[in-house]
Amino acid sequence: xxxxxxxxxxxxxxxxxxxxxxxxxxxxxxxxxxxxxxxxxxxxxxxxxxxxxxxxxxxxxxxxxxxxxxxxxxxxxxxxxxxxxxxxxxxxxxxxxxxxxxxxxxxxxxxxxxxxxxxxxxxxxxxxxxxxxxxxxxxxxxxxxxxxxxxxxxxxxxxxxxxxxxxxxxxxxxxxxxxxxxxxxxxxxxxxxxxxxxxxxxxxxxxxxxxxxxxxxxxxxxxxxxxxxxxxxxxxxxxxxxxxxxxxxxxxxxxxxxxxxxxxxxxxxxxxxxxxxxxxxxxxxxxxxxxxxxxxxxxxxxxxxxxxxxx
Numbered sequence: 001x002x003x004x005x006x007x008x009x010x011x012x013x014x015x016x017x018x019x020x021x022x023x024x025x026x027x028x029x030x031x032x033x034x035x036x037x038x039x040x041x042x043x044x045x046x047x048x049x050x051x052x053x054x055x056x057x058x059x060x061x062x063x064x065x066x067x068x069x070x071x072x073x074x075x076x077x078x079x080x081x082x083x084x085x086x087x088x089x090x091x092x093x094x095x096x097x098x099x100x101x102x103x104x105x106x107x108x109x110x111x112x113x114x115x116x117x118x119x120x121x122x123x124x125x126x127x128x129x130x131x132x133x134x135x136x137x138x139x140x141x142x143x144x145x146x147x148x149x150x151x152x153x154x155x156x157x158x159x160x161x162x163x164x165x166x167x168x169x170x171x172x173x174x175x176x177x178x179x180x181x182x183x184x185x186x187x188x189x190x191x192x193x194x195x196x197x198x199x200x201x202x203x204x205x206x207x208x209x210x211x212x213x214x215x216x217x218x219x220x221x222x223x224x225x226x227x228x229x230x231x232x233x234x235x236x237x238x239x240x241x242x243x244x245x246x247x248x249x250x251x252x253x254x255x256x257x258x259x260x261x262x263x264x265x266x267x268x269x270x271x272x273x274x275x276x277x278x279x280x281x282x283x284x285x286x287x288x289x290x291x292x293x294x295x296x297x298x299x300x301x302x303x304x305x306x307x308x309x310x311x
Contacts, residue, residue: 031058032054083164
């Protein structure tokens, strides 16, 4: 009997200790009620309660959590039924509000998300729905923020996981997508052929232009070379004529200085007559002055003879 009483006392003590000492892990918080009324929050670590008087109403997880919204069938603006799967990420930021503001905030978040989704999709056509996931997610999150603010819950993110149109719509979309890809491929091939022709024409044009410019440059250089050659040739001829004239001038000056002008001229006339007589003409008419000159040939010969002997 005594052992039973001791055992009961030990159990009572253990229960008393368990009701008195509460250890709360990190990122969790407990809501404590004293005599049925909110008293305080249990923070992470060791907490002491008054047994029977204080009670822990509920523990909240303060980490970001996710709630899957069951697939919803909604109707678009153009009367097409689509099935949408969404997932919501939320965090409890007000444990007291989350306890007393709503009985089940997860259930409330799902219901508000579903109702908001129907309203949003009802204003969009199918193509806008399929391509507007980001807008749908943003609109749902804004609607949830307004409703959950007083619940002590903050919506971190809403993601539209999948949007499934009916099977016949999917088949039509597949055919449309294949047709669009085929059309795009044909257009790309045509564009490639067009670009190829343009590039070839441009290349041929550039080649002809370069060849014409090369021919033009060659002709210009040839003309310049010919002009320079003619100029140099004329310059050479002028110098040669000048040199001959200077030599003739010097020779005449030497003859004049020797006092042999008339006799030399007579001698040269005689040489010219000699060359004329060697031509095809069989008769030569000499002017009277020439005959007189011939008469002085002997004197001229003597002059040159004397000149040679003087050397």
